[in-house]
Amino acid sequence: MDRDLQAAIAVTRFGLGARPGELETVKADPQGWLTAQIRHDGADQPQASPATAAQRYAEVRQYAQQRREERKDGTFDKGNRGDPVKMAARLLRDDTGGDFLARAQLAATTDAGFRERWTLFWCNHFTVSATKLVTATLVGPFEQEAIRPRVFGRFDNLLLASSTHPAMLVYLDQAQSIGPHSRAAERFGGGDGKPKGLNENLAREIMELHTVGVDAGYTQADVTEFARAMTGYSITGPRDADQPGRFVFRQNAHEPGVRHVMGRSYTQDDGYQAWGVMQDLAASPHTARHIATKLAVHFVADEPPPALVDRLQASFLETHGDLGVLARTLVTAPEAWDPQPRKFKTPYEFMISSWRAAGTTPQTLQGLAPVLNSMGQKAFSAPSPKGWSEEAAVWCAPDAIVKRMAWSEGFAAGAIGDRDPVQLARDALGARLTPLVAQAVARAETRAEGLSILLMSPEFQRR
Template sequence: ARTNRALSSTATFAERLVHFWANHFTISTTRVTVYPFAGLYEREVIRPGMTGGFSDLLLNVCRHPAMLLYLDQAQSRGPTSPAGQRANTGLNENLAREVLELMTLGAQGGYTQADVTEFAKALTGWTLVSKPVRERVPTLELGAFVFIPQFHEPGPRTVLGKTYAQAGEDQAAAILRDLSVHPATARTIATKLARHFISDEPPPGAVAALAAAFTRSNGSLPALHETLIGLPEAWDAQARKFKSPNDFIVSGLRLTGLNKVEDRALIAAYTQLGQVPYRAPSPKGWPDDAASWSGGDALMKRIEWAQALGQRLGSSIKPAERANDVLGPVLRPVTRQAIERAESADQGLTLALMSPEFQWR
């Protein structure tokens, strides 16, 4: 569904933003329990969240069952909470650590292990409705977010030098709100956006402009995205990105004119090229640099996929015309000539898909 939406959409920038933010706030079905929630997570949190503020998006990400399960927050109990003392279950720091390191401040953001532990204690009680909980409270929806006071570690928490004395669920929410507007968070988001949309080596001026827009707008994502579009660096012909497997498959299918593909064929393609949606190898998400996707083996797999697509669809299209429509002035005369002189239409389509120009965006 995700790829077919990207194929049929005319709002291609918005679709790319969905993929960017979903990767920034990674969940992965490498944890089997996450599988039923993966698509819902993107539809319920990421897509609607792009039109609001970073603070709200961060809060909703941390409350969604997919994230609670992926980073084991659902099992976390305060060491001296009633549930922690009774069941002898422990504190889990995964969500707290990844929020600080990957979602907000960044690895060099100035936090300490003590901050991670304190934040993790504040997050205790954030869980989802299990069958035992629903048996006690039948009105609750199974699998939905719920705050359970008996799981929460009592007392104030100190994170980044600030003490949070709020009670219950509000304590972690207050910490998340402060993290969402921290200067280090602005730099983290600005750097990742510039790396994804402009260059593997983000231009310092672009990063500074994006960070300033983030801070000035109090984390407004529409304002941030608008700033990105207006950056001169974003339109520099020398600033380009090597396509990830996801980019390559979506753009390749769009070149053929397809706007819907069977899920089985899509999963096979993503598996072959090594980037199955919702299966990132770690909370860091998928890598966003050319070196990770441009090795010899990776390129051979692209050739094999392009050849198979060419054999299936080449005879139904005019590859040279499609390549010209898609690549425009980027298409070199020598490449166009090679496509036009191909022995067959399917070979022409393969050449178009594997041309040097088509590997970059």
């Protein structure tokens, strides 16, 4: 395979799409360009608000308190800037919206497209969705605090960081989980007067989605036992000495006793009991297979080459989940360099690669979020803990293609200026640009039409 084609594959398949002039740099050493992006200190950080998850959580608690007071006294002053409705709107606009725009701007401009794509894979793997106000404001800090610093570290550390972050604890209701036989269960009751109890959501998703996968042979009893081990994993509140919104292990909520998960026993060891379970799950061959398959599906094909999955699984097991080595294994695997593009871009990938192809960047959330909503990929709002689908069939329905076409026409009209769309096509696709597409772009009646033809071409829609 010649260097020009290798460069095009490196930037469009492993990266987020080429910016003008980028392919010329990459073709000197395509694999070296990819491996140079693997670094121990993790991914780049978006230029978002510096507010931490704890600070965001405290803001939402303040909002909730105001709502309770409003309901209690029946007052509502629309002219009051501090009223709860306006506060909720500000939180969503400034916090959630600002985080997502900053993330998109990073993706549209970064020189390390593979590093960002690799990071987005792990953000989707450990999904936290903006299904309620508190999780909406915490998704950005979750990615920045738990995921990005660890994407090239050890998998077990990434698993622990994501599982104990306030965003995940709130999203999957772990913060309210109480051991049925714990001291807390005897003291506190729910709103119906009955004792609060066990919540299995996080334990189930760690096993099903984050580690061993549904085919690992675990039972409902294993999920329940793991959930019992996780009781006590919670978040600090106003009564705690530490700042509200931080991870805390509440021993009085922990279910006492030895736990048995997937054939192994875990002694009563306070907060380390659940960590012991997670370490074993992270080291399982089932986890290695699950992660290897997901990576191969994301980067290469909906039905990936079995040899690539085997190669990634072996790398994961041999290095005890070293994600930096795993990333290097992926980008140097011969099976990952098949010239035939088999992945269909998600709406987010399509829009980001369009900005990159035009050498521009999204300036406002209004120019990004509504379009993603219409295409079915609402910002920070995956439909379930499983994350966004990787399958082409989900994203290439006729109605979805029509919406992409409408957006690409409007985008091209504002982005093209006096530039040559044929040159933009060469810059975007390199050796992947076919004579047919090049001819169609060249014969367009206007520059804007030429750019929109490029963006809607099969070569651009696939990676």
